[in-house]
Amino acid sequence: MLTRPTTLELTTSIQPKTTISISLPFNRAFIRYTEHPPDASRGFDLPPAILYLQDLADEPDQEDTTPSADSWQQRPKLRIYSSKLLLDLATPDFSMPYNVIIMTSTLLALFFGSVFNALTRRFGVVQVDPLPIKA
Structure with a gap:
């Protein structure tokens, strides 16, 4: 069974007055039908x-090493939240289902009309008098 990751955790040491930028490419190639948002264009x-x-300045013996899991869990942590992002998706084309519905309805109407016409029409012979010839 495939699982979908939801969390990425990165532990690193950053020197003071350093700027860091982390980017992660995001691709949703196969979206389940339950994962589609209600607004298709959003x-x-x-x-x-x-x-x-x-x-880590409080620990003099661990300057360049990563902190242990126990010390990481016991200390209070400062949290910084980034802004949430909106991932644009391609707007689905709803003309294909519309075209299929219209074509299917047209074919069913033609078939039903032809069968109904063949079953209910009465055929008979009609006598036509010849037109008089004018001289």
Whole structure:
């Protein structure tokens, strides 16, 4: 069974006065029918990123090493939230179902009309008098 990841966790040490930029390409190639948003032209909301900051200056013996899991869980963390993003999707083309419905309805109407006409029409012989010839 395939599982879909929902969380990306990155642990890194950043030097003071350093700017860092992290980007993650996002691709939803196969979207389940239950995952489509109600408004087809709006897209998907991506939740904000959460950045947990921990000051390692209090630990003199661990300057360049990553913190252990126990010390990370015990300390209070500063949280920074980014803004949420809107992932634009291609707007679905609703003309195809419309065309299929119209064509199917037309074919059914033609078939029903032909069968109904053949079953209910009465055929008979009609005598036509010849027209008089004018001289």
